[in-house]
Amino acid sequence: MSEASPALSGKEGVPPSGKVGTPSPHGRHGLEPFFATVESAPDARVAISVRTGRxxxxxxxxxxxxxxxxxxxxxxxxxxxxxxxxxxxxxxxxxxxxxxxxxxxxxxxxxxxxxxxxxxxxxxxxxxxxxxSGGNVELLVGGAHARTALAKGCSLDLHPREFAPGQCAQTSLGRAAVLLAADGEPSTYTIIVRRSFSDYLCRWLENAARPHGAGFSVL
Amino acid sequence: MTAAQPNRLRQNGRIDRTRPLAFSFDGKAYEGFAGDTLASALIANGVSLVGRSFKLRRPRGIVGSGAEEPNAIMQIGEGAAAQPNLPATQVGLYDGLVARSTRGWPGVRFDLGAINDVFGRVLGAGFYYKTFMYPRSWWKHYELAIRKSAGFGQAPEGPDPDRYEHMNAHCDVLVAGGGPAGLMAALAAAKSGARVMLADEQDEFGGSLLAFAASIDGAPAAEWAAAAAEELRDMEDCVLLPSSTVFGYYDHNFLTIAERCAGSPDSSVGGGVRERLWRVRARQVVLAQGSLERPLVFCNNDRPGVMLASAVSTYIKRYAVLPGRRAVVFTNNDSAYRAALSLAGAGAEVAAIVDSRPGGAGDLGLRAQALGIPVHAGHVVTDVAGRRRVTGASIAPWNGESWENVESTIRIDCDLVAVSGGWSPAVHLHSQAGGQLAWDDSQLCLLPAEARQANVSAGAGNGQWSLGECLADGLRAGAETVSRLGLKTAAIRVPGADANAGEKLIEPMWRAPAASDADRCPRQFIDFQNDTTVADIRLAAREGYRNVEHVKRYTALGFGTDQGKLGNINGMAVLADTLGKEIPEVGTTTFRPAYTPVSFGVCAGESVGELYDPVRTTAIHEWHVAAGAPMELVGQWHRPWYFPRDGEDLDAAVARECLAVRNSLGVMDASTLGKIDARGPDVVEFLERIYTHKVGGMQVGRCAYGIMLGEDGMLMDDGVMARAGEQRFYLTTTTGGAASVLSWMEKWLQTEWPELEVYLTSLTDHYSTIAVAGPNSRGLLEKLGCDIPLDKERFPFMTVKPAVLAGMDVTLFRVSFSGELAFEINIASNHALAMWRTIMEAGVEFEGAPYGTETMHVLRAEKGFVIAGQDTDGSVTPVDLGMNWLLSREKDFLGKRSLRRPDSLRKDRKQWVGLLSLDGRTVLGEGTQLVGESGEPAAMCGHVTSSYFSTSLGHPIALALVAGGRGRNGETIYAARPGLEPLPVQIVSPVFYDRKGQRQHV
Amino acid sequence: MLLIECPWCGPRAETEFSYGGEAGIARPADPDALSDAEWADYLFYRSNPKGAHRELWNHDHGCRRWFGVERDTATYRIERSYVLSHTGSDAATGSDAATNAGTGYSSGNGD
CATH class of the missing domain: 3.30.70.1520 (Heterotetrameric sarcosine oxidase)
Structure with missing residues (x-):
């Protein structure tokens, strides 16, 4: 009984390709200012990336x-x-x-x-x-100290036995609600956060990772 | 002993004599060694006066060697990084440490407040309550003076520059306390495969083993402890936390630990983190925090130089400092004899052991006598001489019965009195966790009884006093947690150690008899930090205080940074004696977190500055920032407040923005509105129950203004809804209501109406909303290029259509929150900034302006549009707001029945009206109270909910809730203004502008 | 801080949840037929026991599901949590969390 209504189709917001003067057909993820200004530590043991175009x-x-x-x-x-x-x-x-x-x-x-x-x-x-698509931002957090950095603001037990690759959880990180997923490689996590919280969350992650050395990249 | 550190022993101790550290106390420079605490370094330097007492300003010295220290409370560091209220016994020495006594002004050696001691006879229990009660109006003056002389330390002067952080952790077994019992428990659990955390407040593991001459398996006990800690450290899934105090035990085995990461604030130890708060969820907990020695109560027992016997041993054995040269040891149990042996071994003279027990001690007594130490069994110390330092002790024989006018027969010169009144197991965490306590009449202490949570006590904290018993008890506790976890217990042997055979039991001696009248003798202190004496407790009992909790509050017994670690049991016993009751009948006060003081910094963790609370931003935020817009915090959102041009202030910018909308074009970022997709076969039925209007009557493509009520009939939230299909709606909520409205709807769907097939999905972040408002808004959209006709016949007011605008897919709503011709553009957030920029470029031709939340408020107030949460406060019905037209008579909806409650039908309910200042120029303050008459006193009849200056109308406007307001149109009432005459205001319709509502329909 | 067993997500910290009041307060079928006193009883009065208490919790920082919890108000001990039944908010017929954890989905119809 689902319907593709005449009034609000499922397609609104996505520009027909080539018509819009935005840098990418995916538009902006909103973290451009953050990643443009944040500095990576030379020996980063926590790697923080934003994955674009998803x-x-x-x-x-x-x-x-x-x-x-x-x-x-x-x-x-x-x-x-x-x-x-x-x-x-x-x-x-x-x-x-x-x-x-x-x-x-x-x-x-x-x-x-x-x-x-x-x-x-x-x-x-x-x-x-x-x-x-416009409401979510996908971050990847990895590195030797990724689990420690996340544990500073996440009440879940992130021990690999308890939160194994293939598992995910909606929980709080810092004070933002996130979807946290354990990726295939140990101590590598995907975080999906609501767009309006993403700048706060990146600042929170940067702060949590700072004592361990934080690296930043755009994927 | 060196000249620089006159009391430093040449040999032994766990200090590093090759690493001298400079520090200062009260402005004077000293030197200590790595491994010292501030307290041991002060003693090494012969500093015996470290503070003044709280109320009586008596000189005070170091009493203990750990968390129990009541006197040596220090301000550590300077400026913004200063930390007040740290016990010197728990501050590890570091180079450059600056310490100040927190009590005593201008200095501890000459304290102006010491006059209190002279007149102190009047400063008994409840003195402040009794003296400063009358006249009541004077309290504010009293309070200032009292506050100035009270308190410990000073608040730092600036924001704390140090880093603090939180860490969440999970484990199978958390062991609190790393002494012999704790180490054994941790080994037992870890070797059985459990994930273990072990925390100890000292910087080395071993607890009492670091301070006593004992051997385990033939080796020095401290070496065994170091090896055990090393073994644990090497195990996977075992976390060792030295310098960490488990200070709170909360529900469901949630515990908090404060870790002191770096001795020096600028140290890089711990990644530059000064303190860390561990938030631990443990499946099982072993409490092995040991026990605390109690002082003995006798006249002038607070003089510097009176020290716990265990602290004397600790200073000698662990820190290699000698707290005195000629000592008297006073005890009612065997353990203090070890201090005598330590003193003698370190070269001090032990002038006497005074033992209140007629039979004296067991084997330890024989050892003391073998060293030639005089033992006075059946004697007590009745008083000590000396003011800034003990100079002698008066000793009397005691028959265990007489309490007054006991004649002293011996007077011994000494500079140290080592005291032991027995041991109190540290049952704090057990009790915090809800566990029961039981009084043990032979060991004279409270022992942990039935636990409420998953915790086991072990070691001295469980009443096991000998080293051998502690090790065995630790193993038992560890094994018990392992079996509770369902793991297989690893086979572990109890190491060989002494079992303290040949000790004699403690005997009660809760207060020593005095040489004079019990209530007129020199003070016998029970709580050093709060200056609570035996006489205070007796006075409280005489004045009718029976309950120990009341006595605590009347006498301040057990308040303060040490939370009665030394005084509570003695205080209970004296109260029981005074009331003629048994100690268990009196009971103890409640143990609450925190076990030791915890800094504000570590409580706050990273949640300071920009991380204090999440800041939510829209997809267009960076444009607003670049435009120089000040932000208004709305919930967690940062929304542009106004867009100043050429140095405009708020009023000028808002006036310009309002006129732009009314006369031509304004553009606002409305992305923060909550947005919900609701669909399913039963969506109409569901929304009929939630919203008050007839939802089923809406045609596809139509919008409607909807409100929802709580079951109590009060307005909860409002917003525009659009019917996107036969079975699909698009709902908007207020900015602040987005999450709560979705949760509210889900609650009804999931708990009350699970038969309704409806799915709700939040679209708040996916869509950004750009409102374009003003007579030229249609022209703007046409200029941008829109693939649908925008005229009023084909795209009338309160309809919605998908469209391609400026080449981008959007959903276009013809709705208005300003009363002007207006459109709201919904666009996926990743393209919202591009759309906004396109609009800004195109808008120049119309002299359009971006506008912020302030202008939005003015425009809607001119139209009398309510803002839920500003004009309402959870006590306002739609009838009060004049929204009867929204209430369907044909259906039930949440809250409808409540609109017929007698209270909802009261004629004098506050109703929403407009107000005009009769002087034509005063903008009323929001929240202003309204009164019916200008004279005083006048009954309040309402309050202002919104108030602005309307540039379009040329005068101020206000909205208000006024008792019976709608029936009082045209009436004059008064706005109260503190310090000014009440201002006459006229009640009018809440719609000030375009009353017929024509402008939005063009 | 309580550790609450979400019937779907398992044990989570209390901070992920919001409290929804006493369970089993069914909304009257015909509010209009109720006297003021009867309506007030539904609206305002709760049992507030010392001891076992059935209450609603929402895993709002998790799976957004409402579920029931039986909690001792004196000891805070949680006896069980359970999926709400099909037939309104009287949760007595709900099944234990343990049996539903993982894949539990109790409401709705089949094909």
């Missing part, structure tokens, strides 16, 4: 509706994580957010196209697909 979709559906789930998975080309606080990696990354809610970090494909595909595939089901 599209995001929020997906709601009832996972017990097998047909709806399979319809979504066909479009995604990968399984959706059903276990709480895990994510699947395929062409995209699909993060579990709640028992009927996922965040899709789109791969190469444009979020708008993926969103349209999902919306079409889920027509007739109770489902919701929302483009959140």
């Amino acid at each position: 599209g995001f979709l929020n997906l709601r559906l009832n996972p017990h509706s097998r047909k709806a789930r399979e319809a979504a998975e066909r479009i995604l080309g990968q399984p959706m994580p059903l276990a709480a606080n895990t994510f699947t990696v395929g062409k995209h990354r699909v993060y579990w957010l709640g028992p009927d809610e996922w965040l899709i970090a789109a791969g190469e494909e444009r979020a708008s196209d993926l969103g349209s595909g999902l919306t079409d595939a889920l027509a007739g089901f109770h489902a919701a697909v929302n483009d959140l």
Whole structure:
């Protein structure tokens, strides 16, 4: 029963390519001023990067509706994580957010196209697909002291036995709500944060990482 | 002994004589060694007077060697980095340390306040309460004088330059205390595979082993401790925290530890961090914090030179300093005999051991006698001579019964009185965790009983006094946590150590008899820091105080930085004696965090300066900053307040911005509004229950203003909603309500109406919103290039359409919060700055202006648009606001029934109205109280909720909540103004501008 | 600081949650039919026991789900947390967190 409404399609906000005078078709992630001015330490043991150009979709559906789930998975080309606080990696990354809610970090494909595909595939089901590409910022934190730096502001147990690669969690980092994911390599984390909190979070990360030496890059 | 450090021993101790460190105390230069505390270095230099007492200004010396120290409370460092209230016994010496006594002015040796001691007879318990109560109006004068002479130390003068941080940690077993029991418990847990944290307040592990001559497995005990710590340090998943005090034990095994990372503020130790707060969630906790020695209570027992016997041993053995040359040891138990042996071994003369027990000590007594130390069993010290330093002790035989007029038979010259009144297990954390305490009548102490949380006590803190018992008890506690965790216990042997065979039990001697009347004898101190004496407690009891908590507050027993570590048990016992009760009947006061003082810096951690609270910014923020706009904090958002041009002030800029909107074009960043996508087969039914208007009547593509109420009928939030499809809505909330409204809706969906199929998704960050308002707003959009017609027939007021604007995909709303022709452009945030810049360039032709929150407020106030949270405060119904037109009669909605409650129907409820200052020029202060008459006193009838100068109208306008206000149109009431005559104001309609609402429809 | 077991996310620090008051307060089906006293009873009066208390919590810094917690108000001990039942906020029929952790999804319909 999802619908592509005539009034608000799933495509608003994404410019037809070539028509907009912005530096990239993805527009701005908002951290340009921060990364332009922050200085990296020579021997950084915490590496902080912003990953640009990623599209995001929020997906709601009832996972017990097998047909709806399979319809979504066909479009995604990968399984959706059903276990709480895990994510699947395929062409995209699909993060579990709640028992009927996922965040899709789109791969190469444009979020708008993926969103349209999902919306079409889920027509007739109770489902919701929302483009959140403008609302999320993706940071990568790695390095020998990454776990220590994060532990300064995160109440989760980040020990690799407790928070293993493939696990994710929505939690607080500093005073910002984040989605934190343990990546494949040990002590490497993906952080997805709401755009309006991203500048604060980067300043918080910079401060937490400072005693260990912090390096910054734009990916 | 060197001249520079006259009391320094030549040999032994855990100090490094090759690393001298310079420091100063009260402006005088001294030298100590690496490994010293400030206290041991002061003693090494012969400094015996370190402060003045709180109330009586009596000279005071160092009493203890650890957290229990009540007297040597220091201001460490200078200027902004200064730290007040640190016990010198817990400050590690570093080169360049600057210490000052925190009490005594102008100096500890000549203190003007010492006159209090002379007249001190009147300064009994409750003196301040009794004396300064009347006349009440004088309290403000009393308070100033009292505050000036009270307190410890001075607040630093500037922002703390040091770095503090927080660290979250998780472990299977947290061991508090790194003495023999704690080390054994940690070894038992870690070797069984548990993740272990071990914290100890000293900079070396070993606890009491560092200060006593004992051996474990045939080697010096300190070496065993060092090896055990090393073994733990090498284990994976084992965290060792020296110089770290576990000071708080909270719910669900959450504990806090303050780690002192660097001795010197400028040290790079610990990554430049001065202190670190560990926030630990432990599955199991072993409490092995040892025990605290109690002083004995006798006349003038606070004189410098009276010191805990264990502290005497510690200073000699650990720090190689001799606290006195000729000592008297006074005790009611065997442990103090070790201090006598230490003193004799270090070359001091022990003039006497005075033991209140008729039978004296066990084996240790024989050893003392073998060294030729005179032992006076069945005797007590009744008084000491000397003012700034003990010069002698008076000793009397004691039969255990008489309390007054006891005749002293012996007078011994001495410069040190080492005292031991027995030992109190440090049950603080056990008690903080909710655990029970039980009085042990043979050991004369409180022991940890049933625990409420997952914690086990071990060692001296569990009433195990000998080294052998402590090691075994630590192993038992460690193994118990391991089995509770479901792990397999590793086989560990208890190391061989003495079991203190041949000791005799302690016997009660809660206060020594006096040579005169018990209430008129020289002061017998119970709490040194607060100058609480035996006489104070007896007075409190006579005046009717029975409960120990009341006595504490009346006498100040157990207040202060040491929290009664020395005095509480003695105080309980004296109170019990006075009341004729048993000690357990009197009970103890509540143990609360923190165990030791904790700095504000470490509590705040990194949450200072720009990290104090998250600052949320919009996608257009950097443009606002570059434009020089001052920011207004709205919730956590930084929003541009106004955009000054050419040095304009707020009023000038707002006047210009308002006129730009009313006459031509204004542009505002409205991105902070909350935005929610709501959809599903039951979305209409759901929204009908949440919002007050008839949602189902909205056609696709229409917008509506909606409000939601709490179940109490009070306005909660408002915003524009758009119907995006048959089963899809786009909802906006106030800036501050975004998170709470979503949570509120989810609560109803998930807990009350799970049968409704609706999904809610926050779009707040994804979309940025740019409001363009003013008669030329349509012209601006046309100039930008828009793929849909914008005329009023095809794009009427309160509709929404997707569009391509300036080549970018947007959603265009024809809504207005200014009353002018206006559009709101919703665009994905990663393109919002590009859109804003495009608009700014195109707007030049219309002499358009960006405007900030202040202008937005003025424009909406001119139109009488309410702002939830400013004009309302959770006690205002939609009827009070004149919004009856929004309340559907055809359906139920949250809060509807409450609008019929008797209180909601009161005629004199405060209702929302407009106000005009009758002088035509005064802008009322927001929050101004309104009264019905100009004379005094007058009953308040309301208050101003919003107030501005309206440039468009040429006069001030205000909005207010006034009792029965809507029925009083045209009435004159008065605005109270402190210090000025009340100002007459007229009640008018809250809509000041374009009352017919035509401008937004063009 | 409490350690609260979210039925989906497992034990998390109290700071990730918000409190939602006593559980099992069902909204009257027809508020209009209620007397002022009956409505006030629903609106204002809560049991406030010393001891076992069923209450609502929202994992609002996590999975955004509302769930039930049975907590002792005197000791703060949490006996269990549970997924709310299909039939309104009376949570007695909810199932234990332990059995739902990981994949639990209790509400909604199948295909």
